[in-house]
Amino acid sequence: MSDLLNGPIQITPDGALEVLSKKEVALLLDSAHSELFETFRKCALAVLNCGTHLDDSKAVFERYRDFAIHIRQQERGIKLELVNAPASAFVDGQMIRGIREHLFAVLRDIVYTSQQIVESGAFDLNCPGDITDAVFHILRNAQVLIPHRPPDLVVCWGGHAISPAEYDYSKQVGYELGLRGMHICTGCGPGAMKGPMKGATIGHAKQRLYDGRYLGISEPGIIAAEPPNPIVNQLVIMPDIEKRLEAFVRVGHGVVVFPGGVGTFEEILYLLGILLHPANDDLPFPLLFTGPEASRAYFERINAFLVQVLGEKVRTRYRIVVGDAATVAREMQKGLQAVHRYRIKVHGAYYFNWRLVIDPAFQQPFLPTHEKVARLRLSLDLPPHELAAELRRAFSAIVAANVKELGILEVEHHGPFEIRGDCRILEPLQRLLDDLVAQKRMKLADHYEPTYRLIPS
Incomplete structure (x- = not known):
C-alpha cells in the first residue's frame, strides 16, 4: 500500500486560523517570497507526517519531494489543496482533525511572523528587548498567553530517541503532574516530548480537568525531525531555535528534564546559562532532572560535566530526582508555589516571564x-x-x-x-x-x- 494519498485533497480551517486577507495570501504566493512559501510547504509536510520514524529532515523532504500544497483564496476564507500528502494524516479520506488544526497553526504563525515581525519594521531583531517583544507577540497571536491563570505550566524537555523504560517513566511523571493540576509544554515531538503529555491526559481525566493544556513549541528547522505528536492541542511555530527556547522559558513556570541527546543538552545549557546570569540570582525557576533508576548513571554524567565546566554554583540551580515520579511532581508543585509568591510580590505577569534577563548571546x-x-x-x-x-x-x-x-x-x-x-x-x-x-x-x-x-x- 502506498504511503501517499491519491489527491488532490482540499481542506478548510476548523477554528485554528483567522481568515487570511488577500494581501496575506498574496505574500505567500508572491515569487519574491518563494523561500517563505517553501518554509510553509516543509512545515506543512512535517505536520502531515506525524508518527514518522525518520528523524532526518533531509530524508523526510527527499521521501516526499513530490508533495505540493496550494492556497486557494475564497470570499468565505481559504482552502488548502494537498497533492501527494502522507496517507497517515487521513482516515477514510478525511484528514484527522488534530492534524488539520496543526496544519493551519503552521500557516497562521508563518504568515504572522513574516508580515508582522520581520517585514513590518516594528521590531529591531538585533535588539534584545525587541526580540523578547517579538516572542511575546507571536505567542499572543497564537492565543497561548492566559492573563489571570496562576503558574501551572511545566515545560518538559528530553529526547525523541529514548528507551521504552524512559518513555514509560516520562508518562508517569506527566500523570503525577496532571493529578496535581499542572499542565504540559514540550517541543511537541515524540519520545520524552509526548510521554508527559500522554500521562497528564490521564491525570487530568481523573481530576475531571477538561481544559488540559498540551502546548507544543517548534521551529522550521527541527519540525520535520520532530513532528507534532497528536496530543498537542496548542501548536506554535517560532521562527528559529533561539526564539523557540526563549518562548519556553518566558511562558513556562518550571522545567523538568528527561534523558535525551545533544538537543536536550542544548536546552539544559541554554537555561542554566540564563539562570547563572547574576541578574537572575534571586529569581525562582524550578528545574528538575529526572528519569527511571536505569538512567541514574546518565544524570551522574550530566552533573559531573556541568560542575566541571560551569563550576560548583551550577548545582544550586537544579535538583536530580531518579526513579520517583511523585516526588518530581511534589517538588515542581512547591517550585511553582514559590514562583507564584514571587510574581505577586513583584507584580509580575503570570503568563510571560518578563523579569528573566536573557543575555543577547542566547538570543x-x-x-x-x-x-x-x-x-x-x-x-x-x-x-x-x-x-x-x-x-x-x-x-x-x-x-x-x-x-x-x-x-x-x-x-x-x-x-x-x-x-x-x-x-x-x-x-x-x-x-x-x-x-x-x-x-x-x-x-x-x-x-x-x-x-x-x-x-x-
Missing part, C-alpha cells in the same frame, strides 16, 4: 557553519553564563548536523564540524558525547557517524 540566531563553529570560545576564563552560551552553540551545531536539513548538507559538503577549545572542557565533553553515541541517543538510526570532531588546544 541571536546561530546558523552553524564550519567557520562559525571553529570560532566558538570554549575557555574556562569566561564567566560561567558566557561559557554556557558558547557550549550551547556547539551543541546546536551537532543537533543541526544530525537532524536539520541545512546542517546535514553542511557536513556532507565540508566534513564534520571542528569544535576547538580548552582541553579541560573538551575532554569531559568528549566523554559525554561518547556516552550519548554508545547509548544511541544521537539519532533513531542503528548506526551513527559522528558529525563533529573535538580539537583540544
